[in-house]
Amino acid sequence: MAAWIREAKGEALGEALIQIRETGIDPLEAVFAEGVRHFDKSGEYKADGALSLTAWLRWKCKLSGGAAAERVEVARQLAKLPQTQVAFANGELGYQHAVVMARAAEHVGAAAVRKEETSLLQAAQTMDPGQFTTVAKNFEHRVDAAGALAEANHAYQRRYFHIGEPEDGLVRLDGVLDAEGGAILRSALQPFMKPVKDDTRSYGQRSADALVELGRQGSSGSKRDGAGPRPQLVIRASLDTLAGVKGAPAGELEGGGTVPAATVQRIACDTAIAQITGRGELEHELDHASRTIPAPTRRALEARDQHCVFPGCDRPLSWCDGHHLIWWIKGGPTELPNLALLCRRHHRMVHEEGWVLERRDGRFKASPPPRRPMPSSRSA
Ligand SMILES: [Zn+2]
Numbered sequence: 001m002a003a004w005i006r007e008a009k010g011e012a013l014g015e016a017l018i019q020i021r022e023t024g025i026d027p028l029e030a031v032f033a034e035g036v037r038h039f040d041k042s043g044e045y046k047a048d049g050a051l052s053l054t055a056w057l058r059w060k061c062k063l064s065g066g067a068a069a070e071r072v073e074v075a076r077q078l079a080k081l082p083q084t085q086v087a088f089a090n091g092e093l094g095y096q097h098a099v100v101m102a103r104a105a106e107h108v109g110a111a112a113v114r115k116e117e118t119s120l121l122q123a124a125q126t127m128d129p130g131q132f133t134t135v136a137k138n139f140e141h142r143v144d145a146a147g148a149l150a151e152a153n154h155a156y157q158r159r160y161f162h163i164g165e166p167e168d169g170l171v172r173l174d175g176v177l178d179a180e181g182g183a184i185l186r187s188a189l190q191p192f193m194k195p196v197k198d199d200t201r202s203y204g205q206r207s208a209d210a211l212v213e214l215g216r217q218g219s220s221g222s223k224r225d226g227a228g229p230r231p232q233l234v235i236r237a238s239l240d241t242l243a244g245v246k247g248a249p250a251g252e253l254e255g256g257g258t259v260p261a262a263t264v265q266r267i268a269c270d271t272a273i274a275q276i277t278g279r280g281e282l283e284h285e286l287d288h289a290s291r292t293i294p295a296p297t298r299r300a301l302e303a304r305d306q307h308c309v310f311p312g313c314d315r316p317l318s319w320c321d322g323h324h325l326i327w328w329i330k331g332g333p334t335e336l337p338n339l340a341l342l343c344r345r346h347h348r349m350v351h352e353e354g355w356v357l358e359r360r361d362g363r364f365k366a367s368p369p370p371r372r373p374m375p376s377s378r379s380a
């Protein structure tokens, strides 16, 4: 089979992959389940000093705790589901479908599953494991609504969400939600998931951006009073950092973590989204400069630009910051001709990734970061 896979191309390769599962892996899992069942009965695993069959499988068969417990469950339940056992053994039923059948038997009893075994197996053959789980869950609910409720309540109890401390510039997220919570979050993220033109982000990166955008828009409230969103970030930074002076310290986020000067500058670019604090000199400078885009100016900016002005981008107002074409600390005025709406992704590309955004004859032009000595002829 290994030789066949190495030689196979195109359609034949796809066929080979299907065959590996149908005539190789799945039937072998069925044989494995049978062996586990005998081993379970004989209790032979205790001879090695293991406290349970699951523990023995983890230890000797190199399975994770979850994978080992799943195999034990499949072995025990399938003994009571003869049709399922046959279909599994001859490759008609995949391993993951067999797991769904075993779980259903565990939840509502094998006798109840046997009554509908034929129709469940028919469904299994035309569905992927996720769709089939829905069918099985519906069946469980029909047979035992109270049990289905208890299971859902148990799942709900296990919910948790954890946001880690920043480490190497990254914050790790970890958690599980019940089905309802997951569905709510998924549909809330949906509007922010849309790829933009020439989007090079992976699906995971788009999901991460969507989560942050959800937080950003959520905490700014739905009311838009013309002054833009409320500050959601508090950053402590020195005047040198803000001005991008060489040797300046990083910006410090309230709540932990540091960000580089370019990020402080981006965040301070539209001060409505962040509050920058420092000592004495900086505060004076911030007060002196028009630190916030005045409400009438922001309204005029929104009316003129309507969406992100980066060429090819149409992300709506609520995704956008007010960007100063000439940075205000360098004397750029907070006035309409010097402002532009940029979505968070493009605002970041300008400040942190070195893209240059210019406005010429009322049109915005973006040039990639200059790699070689600034070719003035190119941007002309
Ligand atoms: Zn900016």
Ligand SMILES: [Zn+2]
Pocket (backbone or CB within 6 Å): 308, 309, 310, 313, 314, 315, 342, 343, 344, 345, 346
């Ligand atoms: Zn954009």
